[in-house]
Amino acid sequence: MELTVLGCSGGVGAGLRTTTLRLNNDILIDAGTGLGDLSLPEMAQIRHIFLTHSHLDHVVSIPLLVDSIFDHIDEPIIIHGLEATLQALKTHIFNNVIWPDFSVLPNRTNPVMRYEVMAPGQSLSLDGIRIEMIPVNHVVPGVGYLIETENAALAFSGDTTTNDCFWQSLNQHATLDYLLVEAAFPNRDIELCRRAGHYCPELLAADLAKLKHKPEIYISHNQPGMEQEIFRQCQAAVTTHNVNRLTPDTRFTL
Secondary structure, eight states: OEEEEEEOBSSOBTTBOBSEEEETTTEEEOOOGGGGGSOHHHHHTOOEEEOSOOOHHHHTTHHHHHHHTTTTOSSOEEEEEOHHHHHHHHHHTSSSSSSOOTTSSSOTTSOSEEEEEOOTTOEEEETTEEEEEEEOOOSSSOEEEEEEOSSOEEEEOOSOOSOSHHHHHHHTSSOOOEEEEEOOSOGGGHHHHHHHTOOOHHHHHHHHTTOOSOOEEEEEOBOTTOHHHHHHHHHHHOOSSOEEEOOTTOEEEO
C-alpha cells in the first residue's frame, strides 16, 4: 500500500494545497484542494473518501470531483465520516443551492455518491488495508484515522488540539510506524490554537509525551507563511521523536 500526500497545507497559494491524502489509487483521506492536481482518469479511480471533519479546506473538492467524473464511473463514490460531518455536507453543500444533491443523481438507485456513517472506534477493511476512525478534539466534531497493513501502521490526526482520546487509542495498538500530525500555528498563537482547536509546537510536544510508540513524526497543516517558524519550534519542543515536515508528493509505503 502506498500513501501519497496530495496536499497538506493549512491554506492555499502558489504551491500550496489543502489536506488530501491518497491511498493507492482509489481511497482518499480528506478531499482538499490537493485533489485538483489529479488527472481525470485518476479522479475516476476514486471509490472511497474518509473525512476527518466538515471544514471547507478538507471537503472543498468533493463537489467538483463528483461533477467532473459524473459520466466516467459506474458505481458511487462512498463518503465515509461522522454522522455530524456527513449531515453538514448534506445541509450546507449538497443542498441544491450551493451544489446539486449528487446522492440522488443521476437517480436515487444509481447515484454518483453515497454517504456511509462511521463512528469512532469503528474500522473498515478494503483490499488488505484496515482503516480505523479515532476521535480527536476540534471545534467541530472531528476524527483522525489509523491505517494498517500487515507490514506497517500510519496514523493521521486530522485537525485537533490537546486531548487524551487520540493518544490513548494509538497506545492500544501494538505498533505505529508513522504519525502525520497537525501543527497549525506557531507558539505565539497558543491561545488561538486553544480556541480554534489546533496544535502549536508547545501543545503538540506535551501531547506526544502521552504516546508510547516512537514513530517518525511528520508535521502538517501549517498556516501559509509560517511553515519554517512552526517547524523550527517543533524541532526544539519535540525531543522524544524524530520530526519531519510533511510536503506534497511525500510517499509512504506500508
